[in-house]
Amino acid sequence: MPLLLSAIFFAAFAALEWRRLPVVARVYLGVATAFSIGAFTYPGMSIADAVAHTSEGLTYVLALARIAGFTAVLVSVATFLRERALG
Secondary structure: OEHHHHHHHHHHHHHHHOOOOHHHHHHHHHHHHHHHHHHHHOOOOEHHHHHHHOOOHHHHHHHHHHHHHHHHHHHHHHHHHHHHHHO
16 A cells, blocks of 8 residues: 555544544554655655665654554554443
8 A cells, every 4th residue: 555545544544533532643643644754755655665675764754653553543443342342
């Protein structure tokens, strides 16, 4: 998935989670920002391509943003499931 689509994906998640989980929404917003900067720096590349084929400082930011985004998605899903289970 290209970096630009990932940035749009996480920006949409930030908008959806803004009232329910504001801290997680801010993490989503940071991930979307990092991915959008990466999309302009490495046009057409995916996260894996950018991290594997370049050795600039931005690749470390992209790698950390990928981890933060995955963790935020897990927190969102777990919180949603917990809220549904408890009523």
